[in-house]
Structures are given as structure tokens and as C-alpha cells.
Amino acid sequence: MKGLLSGSHSVERDLRVLVDNVLNMSEQCAAVAEKVNRMLDCINEAITSRDKEVIIPRYSALVRPHLEYCVHFLSPLYRKVVDRLDRVQRRVTMMTNGLGSLPYEERLRELGFFSLEKRMLRGDLIAMFWYLKGGYKEDGDSLFTRSHMEKTRGNA
Numbered sequence: 346m347k348g349l350l351s352g353s354h355s356v357e358r359d360l361r362v363l364v365d366n367v368l369n370m371s372e373q374c375a376a377v378a379e380k381v382n383r384m385l386d387c388i389n390e391a392i393t394s395r396d397k398e399v400i401i402p403r404y405s406a407l408v409r410p411h412l413e414y415c416v417h418f419l420s421p422l423y424r425k426v427v428d429r430l431d432r433v434q435r436r437v438t439m440m441t442n443g444l445g446s447l448p449y450e451e452r453l454r455e456l457g458f459f460s461l462e463k464r465m466l467r468g469d470l471i472a473m474f475w476y477l478k479g480g481y482k483e484d485g486d487s488l489f490t491r492s493h494m495e496k497t498r499g500n501a
Contacts, residue, residue: 395442
């Protein structure tokens, strides 16, 4: 792919993911946030009902997959990047009738959602579980090396 210059970093697009030469994912997160906000604008204009039975299935089918695409690869380390993506979900919870006055955490609980950060952690834990269970046998052998040290502070 042809590299795009962004400041002093070149950016490559591969499998719809933008990565620069220092593996900074902020441009990818910005592109995803822009795309899903446009999707939410379309949903907001096209649908007059603000009931959660109407909004949530559309969010889950149309928007959430874009937020979670390559979540293992993204794993944003910077708080502002995570917040930028999480603002999209905040916006959805505000679009739903009767939830606008509640704090964000209560809106999430009411809708049965988790924050984006918790979903990322969950995805990482699932991937690690499958690695440890041998699910990535062919590819995973080169990812990590298991330590055989005796000093584990009491952990197996």
C-alpha cells in the first residue's frame, strides 16, 4: 500500500486498519470515530422512535462492529483515544428515551452494555485464554515464551 504522510510518520492501510511506522493507532481510532458518528447521524435522521427496542438493535448491528473491529490489534494505550471511541457509545445512550438524565454508567447498565474499555479487556482476556489452551498452536508459538522461573511469588 502507498504510505500517506502525516506529520513525520508514514501511515499504511492494511485490512482497513491505519497503522503508522511507530504503531500508533490514533489515526485509526479517529477514522473509526468519524465513520461511526456519520452512521449515528443517519440512524438519528432516519428513525423517529427513540425507544431502546428500536435504537439498540440498529446500534448493535451497524455501529458496534466498527468499534470492535481489530480490537486486539488496536488496544489503545492512550486515554484520549479510548475516550474518543467511547463517546460514540455515550451518544447512543443519550439518543435513547428516558436515559438522558442518568449518569453514563447507569445508562450502560440499563441498556446491558459495557464500556468500550471493558469490552477491549474482555477481548484480550478471551484471546489470552485461547492462547493458553492451545488454540493458537501454529501461530502462537512465536508470540510468547513461557517462563520456567521458580520465582513466581507463590503463583503457579
